[in-house]
Amino acid sequence: MVSTTSLTTTQSEEIFAAAQNLMPGGVNSPVRAFKSVGGQPIVFDRVKGAYIWDVDGNQFIDYVGTWGPAICGHTHPEVIQALSTALAKGTSFGAPCQLENVLAEMVIKAVPSIEMVRFVNSGTEACMAVLRLMRAFTGRDKVVKFEGCYHGHADMFLVKAGSGVATLGLPDSPGVPKSVTSHTLTAPFNDLEAVKTLFAENRHEIAGVILEPVVGNAGFIPPAPGFLEGLREITQADGALLVFDEVMTGFRLAYGGAQEKFNVTPDLTTLGKIIGGGLPVGAYGGKRDIMERVAPAGPMYQAGTLSGNPLAMTAGIKTLELLQRPGAYEQLEKMTKQLIEGLLEAAKETGHTVCGGNISGMFGMFFAAGPVHNYEDAKKSDLSKFSRYHRGMLEQGIYLAPSQFEAGFMSLAHTEADIEQTLAAARTVLSDL
Numbered sequence: 001m002v003s004t005t006s007l008t009t010t011q012s013e014e015i016f017a018a019a020q021n022l023m024p025g026g027v028n029s030p031v032r033a034f035k036s037v038g039g040q041p042i043v044f045d046r047v048k049g050a051y052i053w054d055v056d057g058n059q060f061i062d063y064v065g066t067w068g069p070a071i072c073g074h075t076h077p078e079v080i081q082a083l084s085t086a087l088a089k090g091t092s093f094g095a096p097c098q099l100e101n102v103l104a105e106m107v108i109k110a111v112p113s114i115e116m117v118r119f120v121n122s123g124t125e126a127c128m129a130v131l132r133l134m135r136a137f138t139g140r141d142k143v144v145k146f147e148g149c150y151h152g153h154a155d156m157f158l159v160k161a162g163s164g165v166a167t168l169g170l171p172d173s174p175g176v177p178k179s180v181t182s183h184t185l186t187a188p189f190n191d192l193e194a195v196k197t198l199f200a201e202n203r204h205e206i207a208g209v210i211l212e213p214v215v216g217n218a219g220f221i222p223p224a225p226g227f228l229e230g231l232r233e234i235t236q237a238d239g240a241l242l243v244f245d246e247v248m249t250g251f252r253l254a255y256g257g258a259q260e261k262f263n264v265t266p267d268l269t270t271l272g273k274i275i276g277g278g279l280p281v282g283a284y285g286g287k288r289d290i291m292e293r294v295a296p297a298g299p300m301y302q303a304g305t306l307s308g309n310p311l312a313m314t315a316g317i318k319t320l321e322l323l324q325r326p327g328a329y330e331q332l333e334k335m336t337k338q339l340i341e342g343l344l345e346a347a348k349e350t351g352h353t354v355c356g357g358n359i360s361g362m363f364g365m366f367f368a369a370g371p372v373h374n375y376e377d378a379k380k381s382d383l384s385k386f387s388r389y390h391r392g393m394l395e396q397g398i399y400l401a402p403s404q405f406e407a408g409f410m411s412l413a414h415t416e417a418d419i420e421q422t423l424a425a426a427r428t429v430l431s432d433l
């Protein structure tokens with residue numbers, strides 16, 4: 001049982017106040033500042049398994065998992081052991097090392113669309129590079145993205161983006177020239193007709209379509225039946241590329257990601273989070289004839305000092321090994337379904353209108369009748385009720401993502417007792433909302 005005290009946050013307050021003088025908003029990534037849910041951000045001291053301890057000694061059951069990477073639980077002993085061994089041999093080489101081959105082979109074997117892969121240091125880098133590759137391969141400039149989808153903070157993606165951009169209600173970001181975003185076309189998620197119209201109006205001018213195959217950055221929004229298949233057909237017919245941004249869904253929804261789960265194979269895929277096991281790794285990969293355009297095999301330039309570093313490769317290799325163990329994804333599905341169905345039931349029993357669901361270890365809930373098909377629907381949910389729910393759950397020792405425009409993540413370390421405690425906390429909080 002996680003012991004929950006009345007939430008004293010003295011140390012968090014002191015540290016966060018100092019942080020705000022040192023770093024913009026006191027954070028190194030905006031969503032951490034709790035802006036949309038209000039209240040005092042929790043300053044972490046340590047994590048282990050399914051749990052967080054903050055600097056005031058409060059313990060929380062964690063459903064953020066450092067935004068997805070901690071799928072096997074924080075500081076898994078086998079990951080830590082592997083890292084300690086690797087550490088003795090160096091933290092970064094800036095040169096080829098066999099560990100890169102090992103993780104590359106694992107990714108290529110796992111992900112249906114990937115015949116060749118390039119490692120980078122973040123999901124943003126992976127998405128930036130894949131966009132350049134889409135354009136280099138097709139010779140076309142325009143790209144289609146979906147409202148509410150988030151593909152990192154590169155200029156051309158900051159158009160109706162999700163995650164922290166949506167959380168902060170930023171229309172788009174200053175500092176991004178119109179000339180850059182003029183090639184970025186947008187459509188509502190799950191709206192195939194809107195995509196067909198864009199292609200009709202821009203015949204043979206669109207390099208490709210990039211999307212989160214299951215949206216996590218506008219809240220949890222699954223694809224409507226036929227949506228992914230429709231995008232595959234539309235792009236194929238126009239000679240455009242289909243790109244799945246699986247930074248969040250990769251190795252989360254299935255070992256082969258959303259593309260395995262939904263049996264739709266894109267031309268290119270981006271990855272991140274889980275493949276680094278908590279260390280900085282991103283990746284982009286796809287069909288060999290496309291990837292061989294990337295320097296130094298081809299002319300499309302992309303580079304990175306710490307790309308493929310031995311520590312990150314080691315953490316990724318061990319994490320994927322753990323995910324290959326029999327029953328891993330069945331456990332994630334079972335535990336997450338038990339959690340989200342319990343949360344929805346608790347909300348309905350206490351008079352709230354909610355909708356939500358899960359796919360494997362990824363879940364979400366909206367204070368709305370639903371169904372939520374896209375970002376516009378998500379924005380109409382009761383955001384202030386979500387904020388009160390988030391704060392209440394935090395007081396009960398449950399750490400949820402501090403924004404309605406995020407998803408929740410289960411790990412293999414969560415126990416039945418953790419789920420039961422979470423549901424008991426939810427019943428308490430929801431009855432007072």
Ligand code: KE4
Binds near residue numbers: 124153
């Ligand atoms: P990073 O640059 O944050 O590693 O990855 C960017 C990215 C790209 N694509 C998808 C689908 C993503 O979810 C992300 C990053 N996810 C957010 C959470 N929604 C990271 C958390 C944060 O921004 O602090």
